[in-house]
Amino acid sequence: xxxxxxxxxxxxxxxxxxxxxxxxxxxxxxxxxxxxxxxxxxxxxxxxxxxxxxxxxxxxxxxxxxxxxxxxxxxxxxxxxxxxxxxxxxxxxxxxxxxxxxxxxxxxxxxxxxxxxxxxxxxxxxxxxxxxxxxxxxxxxxxxxxxxxxxxxxxxxxxxxxxxxxxxxxxxxxxxxxxxxxxxxxxxxxxxxxxxxxxxxxxxxxxxxxxxxxxxxxxxxxxxxxxxxxxxxxxxxxxxxxxxx
Numbered sequence: 001x002x003x004x005x006x007x008x009x010x011x012x013x014x015x016x017x018x019x020x021x022x023x024x025x026x027x028x029x030x031x032x033x034x035x036x037x038x039x040x041x042x043x044x045x046x047x048x049x050x051x052x053x054x055x056x057x058x059x060x061x062x063x064x065x066x067x068x069x070x071x072x073x074x075x076x077x078x079x080x081x082x083x084x085x086x087x088x089x090x091x092x093x094x095x096x097x098x099x100x101x102x103x104x105x106x107x108x109x110x111x112x113x114x115x116x117x118x119x120x121x122x123x124x125x126x127x128x129x130x131x132x133x134x135x136x137x138x139x140x141x142x143x144x145x146x147x148x149x150x151x152x153x154x155x156x157x158x159x160x161x162x163x164x165x166x167x168x169x170x171x172x173x174x175x176x177x178x179x180x181x182x183x184x185x186x187x188x189x190x191x192x193x194x195x196x197x198x199x200x201x202x203x204x205x206x207x208x209x210x211x212x213x214x215x216x217x218x219x220x221x222x223x224x225x226x227x228x229x230x231x232x233x234x235x236x237x238x239x240x241x242x243x244x245x
Contacts, residue, residue: 019056094214100138133197134212136183140174141207198236
């Protein structure tokens with residue numbers, strides 16, 4: 001690798017952490033001011049950096065486009081698998097990865113728990129958005145207009161006496177999910193199963209994937225389920241890091 005290319009990559013990495021002026025780049029990278037200016041101008045010409053009105057350089061849109069294309073090409077299921085296996089092994093409970101496909105969320109991976117009592121779920125099957133933790137976790141992060149349109153379009157079939165049955169209640173629930181960063185299903189889809197879910201957030205805040213941890217109510221109470229929340233949130237954060245988010 002040429003020294004100029006190596007220097008350029010290092011400058012890009014530094015700009016991704018903090019914008020900097022040419023003089024700051026020269027100082028921090030041990031080059032002359034003229035060299036720093038030429039390097040930054042080259043990056044700007046190619047769209048990998050941009051200069052603001054104060055003279056500071058930021059990462060440019062071309063770098064962001066490259067990054068998003070790389071992330072989009074990743075196999076999220078493959079990247080999430082080690083984290084999900086770890087969460088399953090730590091807790092002994094069923095763990096899922098789901099993908100949002102309006103108006104449902106599709107289970108794309110599953111690690112079954114060790115309990116003889118299990119929820120019915122299979123990879124490739126859909127789960128309703130209004131009464132599953134995973135469904136709430138993905139729907140809550142839709143832009144406001146899309147969230148409202150989704151809530152108005154759902155039929156709200158009643159599965160148990162805890163199922164949400166109106167758009168107004170659903171939107172209030174999604175607001176709560178956004179505020180706390182996770183979603184709960186307390187016997188709303190199946191009376192014998194509860195779950196906690198966390199979104200896998202993209203850098204732009206959108207959510208296409210979420211993970212959940214499901215427990216049999218006859219063996220795990222609500223307090224015990226809530227005790228798993230930090231682990232589920234940590235697992236979602238680990239997946240985001242693995243994806244470069």
